[in-house]
Amino acid sequence: MRHLPARKAGRRVVGALAAGLLCAAGLATPAAMAAPPRAPAGPTLDDGLALTPPMGFNNWNSTHCRAEFNEAMVKGIADIFVSKGLKAAGYEYVNLDDCWALPERDADGKLVPDPVRFPSGIKAIADYVHAKGLKLGIYTSAGTKTCNRAGFPGALGHEYSDAQQFADWGVDYLKYDNCNNQGVDAKLRYTTMRDALRAASEKTGRPIVYSICEWGQNKPWEWAADVGHLWRTTGDISDSWGSMLSILKKNLPLAQYAGPGRWNDPDMLEVGNGGMTDTEYRTHFSMWSVMSAPLLIGTDLRKASDATFDILGNKEVIAVDQDPLGKQGTVLSSEGGRWVVVKEMRDGSRVVALFNETGSAQRIATTAEAVGLPKAPAYSLRDLWQHKGFETAGQISASVPAHGTVLFRVSADRRWVKNPPAAELAVQGSALLEAGKQTVLTTTLTDLGRAPATRASVALTGPEGWTVRATSGTSAPLLPSGRTLRTTWKVTAPADTPPGSYDLSLESAYRSLTGQRISMSLPVTTSVVVAPPTGTSALGDLQWLTAANGFGPAERNTSNGESAAGDGHPITIGGAVYASGLGVHAESTIDYYTGKTCETVTADVGVDDEKGTRGTVSFEIWADGTKVASTGILTNAMPAQPLSADVTAAQVVRLRVTDGADGIDSDHADWADAKLSC
Known part of the structure; x- marks a missing residue:
């Protein structure tokens, strides 16, 4: 990339700016940090267990009941x-499920x-795990049988015997x-096992962390803080964006109930x-960590990729989850699927999650003041995924890319002056292209820091055969605080380009006042x-553009x-069978x-008879980000x-x-x- 030459006078100005900022940093006194508030008051188990969210492994999500378990x-x-x-990163529990x-x-x-499955027995497994400085977990149900179809023994009526066996x-x-x-009443069932675990612990000296898994049906966050150490807030998660998103949205509003020894559990x-x-x-x-959720790995690590x-x-993200203050992050805003979730940390810093629910890149923004930090000349900002x-x-x-999250840790301290200015790299314009037709994109590089950036430049490249041409400047010798390098590009895909997703690459570079070079890249997904x-x-x-589904x-x-x-069946609603349509969850x-x-757009909509x-579901039709039709909540008992x-x-x-909010x-849902009329 070509840079404009810097003049000597420009270098003198930059030097003066650097000296001024360093002086200001030395003299400025950020507003005094208030003592962090305590976790929410209320009864908890006074046993010193699970003072931070449990971390470990559970086999269920990867193996279920297969022989490989x-x-x-x-x-x-x-x-x-x-x-x-x-x-070393903090994971300690190796847990057996059903x-x-x-x-x-x-x-x-x-x-x-x-x-x-376990020819050596459970005690031998526990001894093996303990020898490595780890801990063992086990599973049963507060019923006569467990949840597996084979119906293994549950603990209802056997609580004290089973708890003693586990401790032994x-x-x-x-x-x-x-x-x-x-x-049987949920509070009674779960309290009985609490008492049984306590009795077994007193007899053996073996403390046992107690995970209540009643799927949020009886709002355990309102009563279980002195019964268990964590409680499920939702039904089971599945390995899909729709499932994870639904659970995330149900768990976020429960922040007030979480704290040391009492955790909301949105599943593994x-x-x-x-x-x-x-x-x-x-x-x-990122979001499980911001929500102070238990981090229980659900993949078979013997087959896991480097990614x-x-x-x-990621120890920096784990530190967010394991912060001793124990505050669950709260939602600051979520308009248009652009979420800002903020977690207060014990040292007074804030972790800010910029989470993009939507299927296209979005600019998401807030301020240090809005997330609760005191007024200061500038702030240190740490990118927890880029480690910069x-x-x-x-x-x-x-x-933020589609379905992505940028995670920052932000603090008001004098250390900011040691860091280069932050910059925001973004693309404006439609990412939808018709082959052979020219599309205009605009890229922006904005200095977010107090100090200026120097020798700023951007470059945009496309797949082989694509035409990408800048129609305005791609560099600037000096980019003062708050100023933007804006570049317009004309992009054309060859006329024979098949439909589908294609990645362009946006690269930028700039230097701090001390000469440190910072490079940034932003994948630009076009269709x-x-x-x-x-x-x-x-x-x-x-052909659809994108599709996300719960299961x-x-x-x-x-x-x-x-x-x-x-693996679906004929679409059937209220006994009527339809030859065409879409089946989703x-x-x-x-x-x-x-x-x-x-x-x-027209359709007959409802819950499929097969369930x-x-x-319970609700159907919506949106046009360019605006909801233009909806049904309200529909149940299986209702016709199409x-x-x-x-x-x-x-x-x-x-x-x-x-x-349907449940x-x-x-x-x-069918x-x-x-039909679409055009």
Whole structure:
């Protein structure tokens, strides 16, 4: 990249600015930091356990009840905790989920480990794990049977015997599920096991962390702080963007109930299981950490990629989750799917998550004052995924990729002067291109720091064969605080470019006053699109831009089968069978490019009959970011409802299904006979 030559006089100005800023930093006294407030008051278990959210592993999300869940796997995970640095990063619990026991108790009413899966027994596994400086967890249910279809023994009526058996084995953590509970009051069932664990601990000296897993059905956050150390707030997570997003939204409002020894649990991590992108997994890990959630790895680490270990082992993000103040992050704003979530830290700093729920890159912004920091000349800003430090005059902003999260730790201290100015790199304009037609994009590089940036430059490149030409300046010798280098580009994809996603690369560079060179890059995802045909088309036959789904992929002309593509059934609502449409599972969004050439979307919508009496959903149609039609909450007992919307002049139409505000379980939703008229 070519830079404009700096004049000697310019260098003298830069030197004077540097001296002035250093002087100001030495003389300025940031506002005194108030003592951090205590975690929310209220009864808690006074046993000193789980003062920060538990971290470890649980096999269920990767193995379920398959044969690969066995003694060798558990020992292998413990080995990997040590060899891959996960133990050093804070992970300590290696937890067994359902299917570890035989289906029947022995003649004395005792639980029996499956001799095929665990030939050495549970105590031997605990000894192995303990020898590595780790801890062992186990699973059972607050019912007569566990949740697996095979129906392994639950602990209802056997609480004291089972708790004593766990303690004798050396178990350090109990996950206590909610299946086959025979209608017994939840508080009674879970309190009985609390008392049983306490009695076993007093007898053996073995303290056991207690994880309440009743799926948030009885609002445990309101009563369980002196019963367990953590409680599930939602139904089970699955390895999909829609599932993770739905759970995130339900857990965020519960911040007031979390604190040392009492944690909201939005379920285990799916990072590395393959159903989401690495960008989405970084969001998953970032937001769980900002929410002070337990971090229980749910992937088989014996098969994990380097990218998975990089995410799970990010110590700077883990430090957010494990901060001793124990405050769960709170939502500052969420307009248009652009979320700002703020977590107060014990040292007075704030962690700021800029989270982009939408399917396209978004600029998300806030300020140091808005997140609760005192007034200061400037602020230190640490990017926790890039592992780089900057200074900002107060602006906290970034261009965040689709489904991505940028995580900053921001503090008001004098150390800011040692850092280069932060800068925001962004792209404006539509990322949708029709092959052979010229599209205009504008890139911006903005100095967010108190100090100016020097020798700033940008460059945009496209795939081979694409034409990318700058029509305005691409460099600036000096970029003062708050000023922007704005460059316009003309981009053309070759006329024979097939529809699909393509990445452009935006690169920038600048220098601090002390000469430090900072380089930045921003992937720019574009889509080559084709306008829909004239007339009326079945949406099940058209190519969509993007699709996100709660369980399994969205399906064309069948219902949603929750797992692999093509595993659905004929779309059926209220006994009526439809030959065409879309089968989805809440939370779900499907976007179509309409190119400002279409007028209406129509469909018969409802919960598919295949889920029996379960499922509550709501259908919405959006046109270029504006909701233009919706149904309200629909249940399986209701017949198909007609839904139509005027989408005239819209470039993108979105079909959205939400979960009816009661979780995403069994929410099979059909856009039956869905049509687009253009």
